[in-house]
Structure formats: structure tokens, C-alpha cells
Amino acid sequence: MSHAGESYVVEPIGWVESPLTDLATAPKQGDEGAPEAWLVFAERFRDGLRDLRPGADVLVLTWLDRARRDVLAVHPRGDVSRPETGVFSTRSPHRPNPVGLHRVGVVAVDGTRVLVRDLEAVDGTPIVDVKPVLGSER
Amino acid sequence: MSHAGESYVVEPIGWVESPLTDLATAPKQGDEGAPEAWLVFAERFRDGLRDLRPGADVLVLTWLDRARRDVLAVHPRGDVSRPETGVFSTRSPHRPNPVGLHRVGVVAVDGTRVLVRDLEAVDGTPIVDVKPVLGSER
Numbered sequence: 001m002s003h004a005g006e007s008y009v010v011e012p013i014g015w016v017e018s019p020l021t022d023l024a025t026a027p028k029q030g031d032e033g034a035p036e037a038w039l040v041f042a043e044r045f046r047d048g049l050r051d052l053r054p055g056a057d058v059l060v061l062t063w064l065d066r067a068r069r070d071v072l073a074v075h076p077r078g079d080v081s082r083p084e085t086g087v088f089s090t091r092s093p094h095r096p097n098p099v100g101l102h103r104v105g106v107v108a109v110d111g112t113r114v115l116v117r118d119l120e121a122v123d124g125t126p127i128v129d130v131k132p133v134l135g136s137e138r
Numbered sequence: 139m140s141h142a143g144e145s146y147v148v149e150p151i152g153w154v155e156s157p158l159t160d161l162a163t164a165p166k167q168g169d170e171g172a173p174e175a176w177l178v179f180a181e182r183f184r185d186g187l188r189d190l191r192p193g194a195d196v197l198v199l200t201w202l203d204r205a206r207r208d209v210l211a212v213h214p215r216g217d218v219s220r221p222e223t224g225v226f227s228t229r230s231p232h233r234p235n236p237v238g239l240h241r242v243g244v245v246a247v248d249g250t251r252v253l254v255r256d257l258e259a260v261d262g263t264p265i266v267d268v269k270p271v272l273g274s275e276r
Contacts (some may be wrong), residue, residue, distance in 0.1 A: 006264065008201050010146040010235050029272065045234065048210040049268055051227035058226075061199075061237055063146050072186040088268040089189035089197075096147050097185065097266045099237065126144065128235045130226040134167065 010063055012126035022123045028077055030102055037119045041112040052109050060102045061129040062121050069097035073124035097098035141184040148201055150264035158223050158260045162265035163243045168240055168256035175257045190247050197265040205236035
């Protein structure tokens with residue numbers, strides 16, 4: 001490949017506000033008992049949020065800033081009874097580019113603050129992007 | 139927020155090799171007639187790929203390096219008859235952090251080269267991550 005060495009800069013568009021603060025006890029997936037959480041966006045992105053509505057299902061992309069980036073194989077779900085698996089076949093947070101992908105339901109929208117359910121990301125997690133769910137992803 | 143100014147660096151794990159080279163004529167979504175394409179990973183990530191198998195459905199995250207990052211509202215699908223919509227309610231490539239999310243089917247695996255169907259990303263697009271599809275995303 002002739003591309004080696006290129007890199008790109010992610011600038012967070014917002015941050016998660018959640019009662020979850022402990023990675024060890026937080027749910028591993030949002031449908032495993034995650035509480036409601038706020039997505040708090042920087043003011044300058046307000047216009048991008050203007051069509052988010054309560055009731056929508058959206059995909060939230062985060063930057064899992066506490067993850068390790070030098071890990072290529074893990075025991076799925078941290079269960080050492082399961083064989084080590086290449087990270088690209090797991091949803092482990094530990095991976096070369098630790099982007100989290102979370103499907104959440106929008107509960108309420110208050111300006112640049114969006115309340116969602118089923119988000120397992122911990123308090124302070126940077127938000128990278130928000131996308132609508134496509135039909136083929138339902 | 140007290141986090142302003144933090145940023146994170148994405149280092150591509152690989153690149154797309156596709157017959158699609160023209161953004162204007164490429165399909166907007168992978169199920170709209172995208173050809174087969176190769177995901178070509180850098181050698182150092184080989185161990186992370188070891189459990190990818192033909193027949194798997196995976197999510198490929200890309201960095202849409204030709205997108206504009208200063209756009210917050212677009213006409214969906216570039217159709218000016220549709221009202222401008224906040225980018226976080228669209229799948230437009232143009233958005234503050236232009237991460238593409240693509241659900242593809244693995245056709246073949248040849249070392250660090252993975253052949254997939256239904257990928258609309260154009261030739262040379264950097265790959266950020268690969269994740270398995272979860273049950274809740276089917």
C-alpha cells in the first residue's frame with residue numbers, strides 16, 4: 001500500500017453524561033441494563049441536531065478513550081473460558097481505533113442535550129458522530 | 139463542558155480496493171448495486187483478522203477522506219427537492235467526523251485481504267475498524 005503513515009484527527013462533537021462511571025461494572029452492551037444518559041453536544045453543532053426527535057433510534061459513535069489500542073486478540077466479554085479471538089470479530093473496546101458503536105433510543109431533545117436509553121458508554125466518553133438507523137440495519 | 143480541545147488520532151488499519159472510483163456515480167448505500175471490493179489490511183493487524191470467515195456479516199467503519207467536515211445540514215441523498223436536514227439525521231458523508239458505516243458480507247479471506255460484497259466506499263478509502271454485527275442490529 002502506498003498510504004502508510006496517513007492519519008486523521010477526530011474532534012469530539014460532544015460528550016456522554018451518564019451515571020455509569022466504572023468501566024468494570026458498566027454493562028457491555030446497551031440492552032444489558034444501561035441507564036438513561038445525556039448526549040451533550042458542543043454548541044457549534046446545534047444545526048446538525050435540528051432534526052433529531054424523541055422516539056428515533058439512532059447510532060451513536062464514540063471514542064472509547066480509556067481503551068487500549070495495542071490489543072489484537074481478546075477473550076470475548078472478558079471471559080477467560082472463551083478462546084482468544086481477533087478483535088475485529090469482537091465488540092471489545094480494546095482495538096486499534098477504539099470507536100464505539102451504540103444503538104440507542106432518543107427519549108428527549110433539549111437544544112444541544114439529547115436524552116437516550118440503552119447507552120452503555122461511561123460518563124465523559126467523547127462522541128464522534130450520530131447517524132440514523134437504516135432499514136437494512138433494523 | 140471542560141473537554142473542549144481534546145482530539146484523537148485515527149490511524150487507518152487498511153484501505154478499500156474497489157472498481158468504484160467516482161464519488162458522483164458510486165451507489166449511496168451498499169445494497170444499491172455496489173460491486174465486490176477488497177479490504178486490504180496492513181500486515182501488522184493480521185492477528186486481529188484471524189477469526190473473520192466467509193459468510194459473516196460485518197460492519198466496516200471507514201474514514202471518508204474526501205468528505206467536507208464543515209457541513210451541518212444537507213439535502214438528503216443530494217436531492218434538492220428534499221428539505222435541508224441536520225447531518226446527524228442523515229447518512230451524508232459530509233459531517234464533522236466523516237466516519238462511514240457499512241454493513242457488508244464477507245465473501246473470501248486471503249491473509250490480510252478480505253473480499254466483501256455491498257461496499258459502496260470508493261477505491262482508496264481508509265478503513266478505521268471492523269466489527270461483528272450484533273443480534274440487536276440484525
